[in-house]
Amino acid sequence: MLVARGVRSETVELAGQRLHHFTMKGSGKGPPLLLVHGLGGAASGFGRVLLPLAKRFERVFAVDLPGHGFSPEYCLGPVCVRGQYDMLVEYCRQVVGGPAFVVGNSLGGALSAQLAAEHPELVSALGLVSPAGADVGHEPIREVLEAMDVRTAEQSRALTQRLFHRPPWAMLFFANALRGVYSTPAVRALSADALATGEYLKPEQLRRLQMPVLFVWGGSEKLLPQQSLAFFREHLPPHSKVRVVEGFGHIPHVERPGEFVSELLRFADSAGL
Template sequence: MVLLSVLDHVTRAMLVRRGVESRFVETPVGRVHVYDASGQGAAPPVVFLHGIAASSAVFAPTLARLRKQSRRVVAVDAPGHGLSGAPWVTLGPERLFEALSYVLDHELDAPSVVVGNSLGGAMALRYALRSPERVAGLALTSPGGAPVEDPEECERFLRGFVLSNVRDARDFLGRLNHAVPWYGPLVAPDLVRIFKNPSVRSILDGLEPKHFFAPGELASLSMPIHVIWGQSDRVIPPCCLGFFKENLPPHTVFLEPEGIGHSPHTEDPKAFADFVLRALERAS
């Protein structure tokens, strides 16, 4: 069953019909797919980075609305995800960041608001630390990258991404969302396949302590930062939210909505778009 792959291609056709460009960027790591759309607004460009085992298709409902406010909207498929090709090398966290940084460095022509979910949020923060002059603002949803100090809790956290069968996939969907969507049973077999993808596994299996943020590392970020962390998120341990509250700079705005889990962009696209628009206004 390849429903999620079909969804990627259907989304691509829909967005292209609406004037969104679908193209590929050759990076040192592999061929990366991007959506690129000009906007009608004067606000800074916006770029979307998805989470592990996802794709940029999850942001499709938000793109049209943001085009009215921003002068450009970009969404990136990580190597081995979505419509991007398989990486030419073993991926892992560092090569993933290399590929995404290459795309942002070569594609963005002005400081941009970087929107990142989960792993994409960790990549957005890492990019802002590396190239703060290129980031006008950050809008993060349940960002990854916070250390989990308790060994047992860390083991449970990482084990949650090992989907051996459909039952594991359904359990994952239950932790991902406030309520399992109606299509959950249909995509569960696909999730098992995706989480066994070598690109996905290389990222998860390649995680080391050096890939997590250290206390004090994020304090230098001066751009506007917005974080949304759904109260029903059961994918990332609560201690990670505590880490970000303690270590992101004081000007960071935190939102913790009820009835939302790990992926507000799919659970409540309108509220998610409002969240990004607020970040965009603050960065303008």
């Protein structure tokens, strides 16, 4: 459906690793826009926002991180999170090119924040949507990852309830499919790595962000701990725009794509993008 509407579905090779992505040439004057999904997610999760965003930006990218979506498995070792991040950096350098408005959800938010802190030349503006990466202690993170380790139909339905503000009945009906999504080698390796290393975003990384920053948190966020909201509120730079949106769950681009696009465009207008 996306390809039929003008979206390109391609595979690129970077540092010996193949990555799949969706790209669309836009008709707007905004900078390139890059969308980064979360753990167990995929670029296709942004399928309903690609076309409306392309009306405002010169090009829109949505990448499948290694081992997600249509990208093959990559790292199964103890530095898996770092491997995912390194591939995102290479993707931005070699594929996206110039500085982009980078929008990341969940794990993609944590990777995008690190990208902006370590490589500000690649990020003209930063959007964090229910981002992971907050240093809220080991136990809350362990609980989140355990909730995502779905092995039964009941656990699948419970996770679906946590991902949405109000899950569509069809999502609950097909919730058991999450067992396949969250049991891939990449997801299991990333989860194990996160628990083993305990590496989180550092306050000083966030404080030194100079580009425009949008932080969006769902009023119905049920996956990440509420301490995460407090962490980002405390440590993001004063110029950041923080939005707690009622009716948003953990993945608003899937559940409420129109409102998600509106949030990004209002921010882009205010930031002069």
